[in-house]
Amino acid sequence: MAPGPAPYPPSGMPFPSSARLARLLAPLVVLGTVGAVVVVGWDDPRAALERERAQLEARVGAVAEQAALVTDLEAFAARHRDDPAAVDFAVELLARSHAVREAFAVWAADPERTRRSGAAARFATVALRELGTTSGDPTKLSWLFPYAIQARVEAGDGGAEGELAQRVASMSPAGILPLYAPIHRTPSRALDRLAAAFVARGALPEFRAAGAAMRARPGLRDDVAVLRELVASTWRVERPFMWQHLVRALGTVASPDDVEFLRAQRAAVTAEGREGDVWRATFDVGLALAGDAGARARLVSTLGAPDAEWAAVHWAVGLATRLAHGDASVVDDLRLLWDRSGPTARLQLGVGVLLADPAPPASIPGDAWADALEAQGSWMARVVAHSWRLRARKPAALDVLLADLRELLAVADLREASGVDTDYAAATLGVLRALARF
Secondary structure, eight states: OOOOOOOSSOTTOOOOOHHHHHHHHHHHHHHHHHHHHHHHHOOOHHHHHHHHHHHHHTTTTOGGGHHHHHHHHHHHHHHTTTOHHHHHHHHHHHHHTTOHHHHHHHHTTSHHHHHSTTHHHHHHHHHHHHHTEETTEEEEEOTTHHHHHHHHHHHTOTTHHHHHHHHHHHOOGGGHHHHHHHHTTSOSHHHHHHHHHHHHTTTSHHHHHHHHHHHOOTTOOTTHHHHHHHHTSTHHHHOHHHHHHHHHHHHHHOOHHHHHHHHHHHHTOOOOHHHHHHHHHHHHHHHHHHTOHHHHHHHHHHTTOGGGHHHHHHHHHHHHHHHHTTOGGGHHHHHHHHHHOOHHHHHHHIIIIITSSSOOOTTSOHHHHHHHHHTTOOHHHHHHHHHHHHHTTOTTHHHHHHHHHHHHHTTOOTTSOSOTTSHHHHHHHHHHHHHHHO
């Protein structure tokens, strides 16, 4: 007969009592609990980081949270200094809070980061995107939008052209001047896109005039009828700022017929005193651009006079436009204008020639102009000079501009709508523009 299964417990090994079994199992239960605690309490570092990021981002835009958020973002960046994505996140949120000073400090804390290919352009683009809108409300444009959008369009930042077109399509005529004033000074992609957006709204005379003035260039006669109509109109008295730009634009187009028209308009001026002098000088700007030797001689005779600096600035805008569109014959006049002009016209030549697209030809002494601008004394002139050197790939040019930005941010509060025309704020935007473009 086959033996049956062995008894359990085996013979000679008594089954433990309940009390003894409890004593044997207790340590195992405790160990199991610890294990469970370890497993359940352990957290994925990436998940913890994402939660922290979400909590920080949710606080952007809360006015009461501003100071504390900036401090917390600085601490977050310090804790995760070895994680480039985390640092970039902190920089972006600081920029969205318009804390550009702190954003720059976090970004520039690692000198190696600033020298990586494209790093400065990426930082500037992030800052410009956020400065163009109100902190915490990306649908509301800030007082810096015209300058930020100009730089972004020139740098080819994705979506910038669409944002500019959308802004023009939805705004009233009161929004024209804040965009026109900075962007018309530099021949570039931004100027062309803004001109096209203005022309698209040509049913309103203010938009039609601004578009015609901005896109005037040699050989483009699409707007000549509009320009002549408005130059001969009462805008001379009613809207003198834009009227002067229209006269300059008509001269920039430069055809023999336009010369005769402008001569006739000048001859019809009978007003005496300062008003009449300004009107005649305005026509001289247009005529000089169109090739009238007599008008050019009259204009040259006033160069350097403080009360005629405005005319030199208009001539500089027109000459720079012609140069950017292939008319190398204006180089001699540009050099003459530089040699005989005051600081305001020289600054316009820097903005309109040294920063234009395309870059000026070698016949323009860009390095000498930059040296003179740097010595001029104003922050804006200094930034234009340093921007040119970055564009020309001069040694240490990037480090110099970054030092400019650090010094400017120490005094320029871009969170306050104190007016971008102040030298510090304009220069700060100028540095970001150069970093994004060049």
